[in-house]
Amino acid sequence: MAGERIVKGALIGCGFFAENQMRAWQELEGVSIVALCDRDPRRLAHFQALFGIEDTFTDAETMFAALTGSGNRGLDFVDIATTTQAHAALVPLAARHGVDIICQKPFAGSLAMARRLIVQCAENGVSLSIHENFRWQRAVRQTIEVLRAGRIGRPFFGRISYRSGFDVYKAQPYLARVERFIIEDLGIHVLDIARALFGEVERLSCETARVNPGINGEDVATLMLHHDDGVTAVVDCSYATRLADDPFPQSLIEIDGDNGSLRLRxxxxxxxxxxxxxxDRRDVRPEPPAWSEAPWWPIQESVLAFQADWLKARRHGRAVETHGEDNFNTLALVEAAYRAAAAHQSVVPARWSR
Ligand SMILES: NC(=O)c1ccc[n+]([C@@H]2O[C@H](COP(=O)([O-])OP(=O)(O)OC[C@H]3O[C@@H](n4cnc5c(N)ncnc54)[C@H](O)[C@@H]3O)[C@@H](O)[C@H]2O)c1
Known part of the structure; x- marks a missing residue:
């Protein structure tokens, strides 16, 4: 990266997952997080000490006023790592200040809001990239590449399975309180893998269950997707599955094609x-960064891979795969899944169009 200007960013939301995002930024060359923002001063102080960043703000508006505009210190992008409710205000605020935006999933609480945020970013000439990392896990990525290279011919069936009993509520207690849980929090990633493998979805059906009596939302979801190009895919997610060899946080994949089959074990x-x-057997285990800890290897590796690709995309003037318009279609599958589960009927998901 010799001679290239350092890309300057700010992080909003110093919570559980943002620690991975910060570690990844600090590992990448040519990028620097110059400011942190969190409305909770304790989280802010914790991140300030952990990552050695001087400039901290408890209010995003104050931060943008201090860092953007003529004569100020300069900011190229913002990494919004808060939970979804805050995105509706933070994305337009960042767009008005002319900085590129990375936003955590789900990037909006409704498709109407998602549309509004996409349009506001476009009107302000800033990019909107959704921090969707699962398709960047090495094992998942290699499966996508082998399929796209045509190794098993035309796929006609897929199954992407994520079943675990891992205590996700410990680090993210809010997940026990939300009315919509596994599809919106985890299924969204698995549905994004389905789109990366098989393209857009024509219709889907879904059944859900709540096995854990101590939570408000569904912790089991089973979906059947019919893709435009004829693939039938099953996406099944569970946080209520007890296994001695719990695969957390892996997604396991089966694909049958007209000239062979893939199995990600x-x-x-x-x-x-x-x-x-x-x-042919390929070893596709993660190559996690030094700061990664079990069992988070595939996830932490994929955070680094997504952010590395975002930086590369920015340098080459291209969009990331999971830009706002693209991710609208993943979010639409989440919305369709809840509708299908409520009606016990198959549903045609919405799709992005201008
Ligand atoms: N890709 C993945 O694998 C993955 C994994 C876990 C979480 N996530 C996503 O990351 C996001 C954050 O999740 P988390 O578990 O880290 O949440 P968290 O509650 O631990 O952290 C969110 C932080 O944002 C701060 N915040 C909220 N609103 C704010 C505002 N308006 N201004 C400034 N700060 C604000 C909160 O004070 C908190 O510190 C969620 O959208 C979640 O879905 C993604």
Missing amino acids: QDFELEIHGAEGGC
């Missing part, structure tokens, strides 16, 4: 079965 082995009966 729990031991991070990707099997490529050919039509003639042979099987």
Whole structure:
């Protein structure tokens, strides 16, 4: 990166997941987080000490006023790592200040709001990138690439399965209180993998259950997707599955094509079965950064990979795969899944159009 200007960013939301985002920024060359913002002064002080960043703000508006505009210190982008409710105010605020935006998933609480945020970013000439990292896990990425390279021909069936009993409520207690839980929080990632593998979805059906009596939302969801190009895919998610060898936080994938099959196994082995009966086995275990800790390796690796791609995309003037318009269609699958589950009927998801 010799000679390239350092890209300057600010982080809003110094919570549980943002720690991964900060560690990834600090590992990447050519980018620097110059300011932190959190409305909770204790979280702010914790991040300030952890990452050695001087400039801190408890109010995003004050931060943008201090860092943008003529004569100020300059800011190129903001990484919004708060939960969804705050995005409706923070995304337009950042857009008005002319900075590119990275926003955590789900980037809006409704499709109407998602549309509004996309349009406001476009009107202000700033990019909107959704921090969707699951498709950047090494095992998932390699599965996507093998499929796209045509190794098993035309796919006709897929299953993406995420089943675990991991105590997610410990680090994210708000997940026990939300009315919409597993589809909105975790299924959104798995549905995004389905789109990365098989493209857009024509219709879907969904059944949900709440197994854990101590939470408000659903902790089990089973979806059937019919994709535009004819693939039928099952997306199944559970945080109520007790297994001695809990695969958390892995997504396991099965794909059948007209010229072979793929199996992404729990031991991070990707099997490529050919039509003639042979099987290639690839080791696709994560190559996690030094700061990564078990069992978070695939996730933390994918945070770094997403952010590295965002930086590369910015340098080359291209959008990331999961830009706002693209991710609108993932969010639309989440909305459609809740509608389908309520009606016990298949539903046609909305799709982005101008
Ligand atoms: N990609 C993944 O694998 C993954 C994993 C976990 C969480 N997430 C997402 O990350 C986001 C954050 O989740 P979390 O568990 O870290 O939440 P959290 O509650 O631990 O952290 C959110 C932080 O944002 C701050 N905040 C909220 N509104 C603010 C505002 N208006 N201005 C400044 N600060 C504000 C809060 O004080 C808090 O410190 C969620 O959208 C979640 O879905 C993604």
